[in-house]
Every structure is written in C-alpha cells, then in structure tokens.
Amino acid sequence: GDSVTQMEGPVTLSEEAFLTINCTYTATGYPSLFWYVQYPGEGLQLLLKATKADDKGSNKGFEATYRKETTSFHLEKGSVQVSDSAVYFCALSDSQGGSEKLVFGKGTKLTVNP
C-alpha cells in the first residue's frame, strides 16, 4: 500500500537557520503531495501542496518540490522563526477507488530557539 516516510525528529534549530525535513513516498498511483503543520493543541493546517511532477509548492517561506524520479517532497525554509515551532507532517493522496484519503508520515517536531 501507499506509505510516507519522513525524517525522524525532533529537530532543534536556532532562529534564522536553514531547515530541511526529508520526505519520501511510495504510491501505486500518481499521488498529490502535501505538507501539513500542527501547532500544539490544534488540528492540522495545510502548509503547501503539489499535484504533479516538478511542481513546487510554497507558502510562508516554506517550499517543497515534487520529485517523481526520487519519489521525494522535501520541505525547506531558508530562515526559520520561533513561530515555526510545530510538528510537520508529509502526506499523499492518490484518489484510489474514488477515496481521497490522506496517508501521513509520522511527523517531525521542530523547535526553533531564539
């Protein structure tokens, strides 16, 4: 079945550091790829998405590029802020059988220190 593997956490960075969270996937179809962010005690919010190969999703300084050849969708940000501290989830959806369920990675907890 479909699966998502993302970098184990936790990740601790200083403010203004460069961030990379790796994500790779396995899918039988041609999935769309997502990054969600979860702040403490809250639900998930969509951060960015890409629906086809070589698409780049971007939002709030975060970027990720859909790489079909390496089945990857790594999340990057050039300069993190304290407010970016959260748990980040990589996910895919491939609409098999008409179901658009999301398959999530285990999440990576990011802590940014001032």
Add this chain to the structure above:
Amino acid sequence: NAGVMQNPRHLVRRRGQEARLRCSPMKGHSHVYWYRQLPEEGLKFMVYLQKENIIDESGMPKERFSAEFPKEGPSILRIQQVVRGDSAAYFCASSPWTSGRNNEQFFGPGTRLTVL
C-alpha cells in the same frame, strides 16, 4: 465562515462505555474524513463519508467502531465498549465536492479521548 467544528474537545470514558464524537463540516462541504492520531504517531485514516453514504471505511477497526453522516446534522464517530487502546486524538476533516481531484481537506481541532 466557521471552520470544521468538533465536540467535545476532550472526552473521558471508563472501559466498556461508549464514546460519541461529533464533527460539523465547514459550510458547503459534503465530504467528511475521520483520522486517528495515537501518541507520537502520525494520523491514520479511518473512514470517508459523504452525506448518508460511507465511501471508504478501509481504516475502520472491524468491531466496535461505526460512523455516520446523516442528511441533517453532524457526522458521528461512535466507539462502543471502549478499551484503553482507543485513547487517542480523533480528527475530522471536510472538503467540498468539486470535479477536480485531491481537494484540500480542512481539519477540525480534534477530540482527545482518554479511556480510564
């Protein structure tokens, strides 16, 4: 436009009791998804419903769990005879119906179930 609403936010049950979790999708959304998040784990899909229909229940445990999304009112996830292993955060997400694929799912704040 109010977001996805879930209630209760926190629910405590003793082993053997029933738990009912409610989800009101965003206005205009006709698709509802339920996910479960165990401690230190990612979210796992449970069930996908449209109004009055279960579309995909491949993630639902075979026993004790059921879900519905009636024509009127919220979607309900029901867990009968709860056990300690059911303790988790349960998230509901909704999306609108469009002809395109991979519509964005909007998540509620979750219900945190604790089974004593």
